[in-house]
Amino acid sequence: MSALIQTTDLQRTFTVSAGLFKAKKILHAVNGVDLCVNRSDVLGVVGESGCGKSTLARMLLGLTPPTRGSVQIDGQDISKIDRRELARRVQPIFQDPYSSLNPRRTIASIVSFPLDVLNIGTSVERKKKSLEMLERVGLPARYAKNTPGQLSGGQRQRVAIARALVINPEIVICDEPTSALDVSVQAQILNLLLDLRKEFNLTYVFISHNLAVVEHIATQVAVMYLGRVVELRQTAELFKDPRHPYTQALLASVLTPEPGLGIPDTGLGLSFPDPLHPPSGCAFHPRCARRTPECSTKHPALRRDAQGEVACHLYPSTR
Amino acid sequence: MLNNKALVFGCGLLIFIVACALLAPWISPHDPYFQDLTNRTVPPFWYEKGSWLHPLGTDQLGRDYLSRLIYGARISLLIGISVAIISGLIGTTMGMLAGYFGGRIDMAVSFLVTTRLSMPVILVALATVALVGSSLWIVIMVLGLLKWDRFAVVMRSATQQVRSMEYVSAAQSAGASTLRIMLTEVLPNVMPHLIVIATLEAASAILLEAALSFLGLGVQPPLPSWGLMISEAKSYMFFSFWLIAIPGTALAVLIFSINLAGDGLHQALTPGERA
Amino acid sequence: MTIDSNEIVLDVQGLTVDIKTPRGVLHVVRDISLQVKRGETLCIVGESGCGKSITSLSMMGLLPKTATRNSRVFNFLGEDIARADKRRINDLRGNRMAMIFQEPMTALNPAYTIGDQLTEHYRHHKHASAEQARVRAVALLEKVGIASAAERLGQYPHQLSGGLRQRVMIAMALMCGPELLIADEPSTALDVTIQAQILRLLADLQAELGIAMVLITHDLGVVARIANRVAVMYAGQIVEEGLTKDIFAAPQHPYTQGLISCIPIPGRTIPGGKLGTIPGVVPSLIGEIKGCAFKDRCSSAQERCSGDIPLRHTAHGQQWRCILEHQEVAA
Numbered sequence: 004m005s006a007l008i009q010t011t012d013l014q015r016t017f018t019v020s021a022g023l024f025k026a027k028k029i030l031h032a033v034n035g036v037d038l039c040v041n042r043s044d045v046l047g048v049v050g051e052s053g054c055g056k057s058t059l060a061r062m063l064l065g066l067t068p069p070t071r072g073s074v075q076i077d078g079q080d081i082s083k084i085d086r087r088e089l090a091r092r093v094q095p096i097f098q099d100p101y102s103s104l105n106p107r108r109t110i111a112s113i114v115s116f117p118l119d120v121l122n123i124g125t126s127v128e129r130k131k132k133s134l135e136m137l138e139r140v141g142l143p144a145r146y147a148k149n150t151p152g153q154l155s156g157g158q159r160q161r162v163a164i165a166r167a168l169v170i171n172p173e174i175v176i177c178d179e180p181t182s183a184l185d186v187s188v189q190a191q192i193l194n195l196l197l198d199l200r201k202e203f204n205l206t207y208v209f210i211s212h213n214l215a216v217v218e219h220i221a222t223q224v225a226v227m228y229l230g231r232v233v234e235l236r237q238t239a240e241l242f243k244d245p246r247h248p249y250t251q252a253l254l255a256s257v258l259t260p261e262p263g264l265g266i267p268d269t270g271l272g273l274s275f276p277d278p279l280h281p282p283s284g285c286a287f288h289p290r291c292a293r294r295t296p297e298c299s300t301k302h303p304a305l306r307r308d309a310q311g312e313v314a315c316h317l318y319p320s321t322r
Numbered sequence: 323m324l325n326n327k328a329l330v331f332g333c334g335l336l337i338f339i340v341a342c343a344l345l346a347p348w349i350s351p352h353d354p355y356f357q358d359l360t361n362r363t364v365p366p367f368w369y370e371k372g373s374w375l376h377p378l379g380t381d382q383l384g385r386d387y388l389s390r391l392i393y394g395a396r397i398s399l400l401i402g403i404s405v406a407i408i409s410g411l412i413g414t415t416m417g418m419l420a421g422y423f424g425g426r427i428d429m430a431v432s433f434l435v436t437t438r439l440s441m442p443v444i445l446v447a448l449a450t451v452a453l454v455g456s457s458l459w460i461v462i463m464v465l466g467l468l469k470w471d472r473f474a475v476v477m478r479s480a481t482q483q484v485r486s487m488e489y490v491s492a493a494q495s496a497g498a499s500t501l502r503i504m505l506t507e508v509l510p511n512v513m514p515h516l517i518v519i520a521t522l523e524a525a526s527a528i529l530l531e532a533a534l535s536f537l538g539l540g541v542q543p544p545l546p547s548w549g550l551m552i553s554e555a556k557s558y559m560f561f562s563f564w565l566i567a568i569p570g571t572a573l574a575v576l577i578f579s580i581n582l583a584g585d586g587l588h589q590a591l592t593p594g595e596r597a
Numbered sequence: 598m599t600i601d602s603n604e605i606v607l608d609v610q611g612l613t614v615d616i617k618t619p620r621g622v623l624h625v626v627r628d629i630s631l632q633v634k635r636g637e638t639l640c641i642v643g644e645s646g647c648g649k650s651i652t653s654l655s656m657m658g659l660l661p662k663t664a665t666r667n668s669r670v671f672n673f674l675g676e677d678i679a680r681a682d683k684r685r686i687n688d689l690r691g692n693r694m695a696m697i698f699q700e701p702m703t704a705l706n707p708a709y710t711i712g713d714q715l716t717e718h719y720r721h722h723k724h725a726s727a728e729q730a731r732v733r734a735v736a737l738l739e740k741v742g743i744a745s746a747a748e749r750l751g752q753y754p755h756q757l758s759g760g761l762r763q764r765v766m767i768a769m770a771l772m773c774g775p776e777l778l779i780a781d782e783p784s785t786a787l788d789v790t791i792q793a794q795i796l797r798l799l800a801d802l803q804a805e806l807g808i809a810m811v812l813i814t815h816d817l818g819v820v821a822r823i824a825n826r827v828a829v830m831y832a833g834q835i836v837e838e839g840l841t842k843d844i845f846a847a848p849q850h851p852y853t854q855g856l857i858s859c860i861p862i863p864g865r866t867i868p869g870g871k872l873g874t875i876p877g878v879v880p881s882l883i884g885e886i887k888g889c890a891f892k893d894r895c896s897s898a899q900e901r902c903s904g905d906i907p908l909r910h911t912a913h914g915q916q917w918r919c920i921l922e923h924q925e926v927a928a
Contacts, residue, residue, distance in 0.1 A: 186644060193861070215860070257818070266796050
């Protein structure tokens with residue numbers, strides 16, 4: 004069975020000016036990412052700032068063209084798919100509920116916007132579908148005439164979800180959809196997303212820095228570091244037995260609400276990842292407690308085996 | 323919004339002036355062009371020699387000053403609005419394109435703006451008028467084609483801000499065309515800035531026209547442009563002071579009301595709706 | 598100096614903060630009481646709008662002009678600071694009471710070097726020379742784990758990463774040797790791995806220097822790992838308070854219970870299962886709230902909840918404001 008979403012050596016660079024008289028720098032935001040997402044999967048993408056996950060999200064949505072490599076949906080390169088056809092298949096949910104809704108539109112017009120653009124149904128049918136979708140996400144019809152300014156963060160995020168699903172897409176790219184929400188609201192949104200996935204048979208790419216949330220919702224997890232996927236595995240196994248030292252540090256940093264466990268020492272040292280000056284060899288080596296001399300000179304090859312993927316010299320590629 | 327004193331007062335005054343201008347044919351006591359050489363430079367009613375027949379007196383050709391003042395408002399408002407519209411269309415289009423697309427388009431627009439800023443408006447207007455002749459419509463065209471720079475600069479940065487909002491990305495993901503996004507997502511959200519700049523540019527255009535007409539290079543007599551009235555009253559300044567003071571005051575009041583309304587609008591439209 | 602580990606550093610009773618807004622008076626903090634002892638970490642936890650940030654600002658006397666603060670007791674090391682004059686507050690602030698803010702980007706002045714900012718208050722409060730201040734700054738930067746400390750003094754905030762900036766903020770707070778440290782969401786804006794490092798640093802420093810710490814956060818994970826005592830805030834009130842292990846093992850207030858049930862815990866909550874939720878929204882804080890502010894969202898609400906709510910407690914010092922009595926919660 005071919006994957007629903009596939010990326011092949013996906014890359015995206017940006018040129019950044021470093022100052023008035025200095026030469027421009029190259030930022031490798033996404034530096035060679037191969038992913039496969041099957042229908043009905045939830046791929047969790049985790050990583051910290053500078054890892055490229057937001058750029059990856061934009062490329063999956065077709066908003067940012069890759070500098071190299073491609074994104075394929077059902078085998079078709081998305082740069083060759085008509086913009087509107089792509090819209091029918093992939094929709095986003097963004098992080099900031101305060102900037103993802105046009106403050107000058109009513110809720111009803113925000114939710115029906117994709118239907119209007121794609122010219123689906125008559126005006127009456129569109130209105131009906133929008134209201135249905137709003138109900139489904141837990142916002143009664145009386146909110147339809149409000150503007151976003153009158154809604155709370157959680158309610159706005161529900162509107163964003165309704166907008167994403169109103170045209171029945173197959174894939175939803177969720178870029179940190181709950182990071183800006185209170186914990187109790189986050190739980191509601193996560194429950195909603197899980198219900199909708201079952202009901203509409205959706206495939207999610209769920210990007211987040213919150214590992215506990217990803218563990219809850221994702222079927223498999225890709226860990227990103229400075230533009231590359233350093234580990235990819237089924238969720239339960241990743242959390243039980245992480246292989247890459249960065250994954251181990253990430254998991255160790257998760258502070259679960261369990262008293263008495265204290266705060267672990269992640270052993271990462273003080274250096275921080277700078278995407279503009281990536282270290283030589285393995286990008287993680289300056290912070291790695293288990294580095295070897297090879298790590299600073301050679302970039303680790305990706306190893307694919309029964310358990311998943313990992314790019315680390317501790318697990319040499321079998322190819 | 324009614325608490326916004328600047329807005330209420332400024333708009334109120336402005337509406338009053340616009341109403342007078344619109345109702346000119348009905349409220350002016352006389353024909354502004356009718357010359358009565360037997361009644362030259364009659365002072366306004368509060369002077370000894372004045373009367374209510376000509377409440378603001380007459381000018382050096384015996385024309386009723388109040389009527390000329392009211393009809394003059396039409397000219398000033400026409401100029402302000404037309405120039406704001408023309409320069410607004412040019413500058414906003416340039417600014418929005420530059421802000422939305424960035425890159426080379428932005429560079430081109432910035433170049434044009436810099437070029438335009440290096441030109442002194444009055445001198446260019448003078449030179450153009452000297453070449454082409456002067457009339458109301460030439461003044462409007464010249465000013466409209468010169469005064470778009472502030473629109474371009476402000477709309478560019480406003481558009482850049484809106485461009486980075488996630489609702490624009492969401493609209494792109496929905497498959498909306500660039501034109502549609504610019505019109506339905508960007509434009510409504512940069513409108514507050516547009517309105518404020520439009521009021522400021524309208525006021526500035528009115529003053530520029532008055533200056534040009536004062537120099538004899540704007541509107542031509544016998545049109546009752548306030549600037550022209552001031553110019554014609556120059557020689558009578560020390561004898562019939564009101565001939566200069568009245569149009570001068572009217573000009574000041576109009577500009578004041580426009581700026582006040584613009585200020586009030588700016589206050590009313592920012593901060594946004596965020597709680 | 599002997600450290601009396603039972604000495605109460607901060608004692609607040611009956612604190613209320615009201616803020617005047619165009620729509621009416623906002624009762625942001627409604628009659629809260631708390632105490633922090635030496636060497637103890639008290640976490641104030643709550644969601645947005647609960648009043649925790651305003652509480653921390655009022656402790657430092659940094660409230661906006663539109664706010665009025667009232668309290669029955671407001672003592673710092675036994676001294677009444679509610680009635681203290683401006684000079685005394687300025688003496689204490691930055692000197693014996695220090696604060697760390699959430700956004701290291703905006704809390705550090707971009708126009709001055711790290712060295713300038715570190716030494717400024719120390720020289721003012723301790724009347725120290727530039728050289729003495731410099732030596733102490735280097736020592737503290739090393740203590741918070743910053744390498745090449747001497748060179749860093751000449752750097753500007755924008756040249757440092759978020760994690761480093763936060764470490765600098767901590768060093769700044771410690772320069773004058775405070776006895777109380779208030780940290781408002783000190784790790785929220787940082788990456789997950791850096792967050793753990795910063796919190797560990799704070800915990801270590803506190804243990805070593807015997808400082809009393811008040812840490813404001815919305816993250817129950819942080820609370821569980823670093824706090825000795827927890828105060829749960831909702832709609833301007835402390836609805837539950839007690840030792841961390843007691844609060845998590847047997848939360849008594851329905852809001853606390855709801856909050857804990859919302860959080861996905863790898864290894865404990867079932868992946869893909871339903872997370873607990875708290876229906877409804879926080880009530881408006883403008884105008885008076887009769888009885889319990891949580892009653893509209895509480896599954897155990899009764900008629901009594903609109904009246905006076907008793908303050909209940911256990912023998913261990915766990916307290917909660919609810920009509921419900923102590924429940925043994927199943928593990």
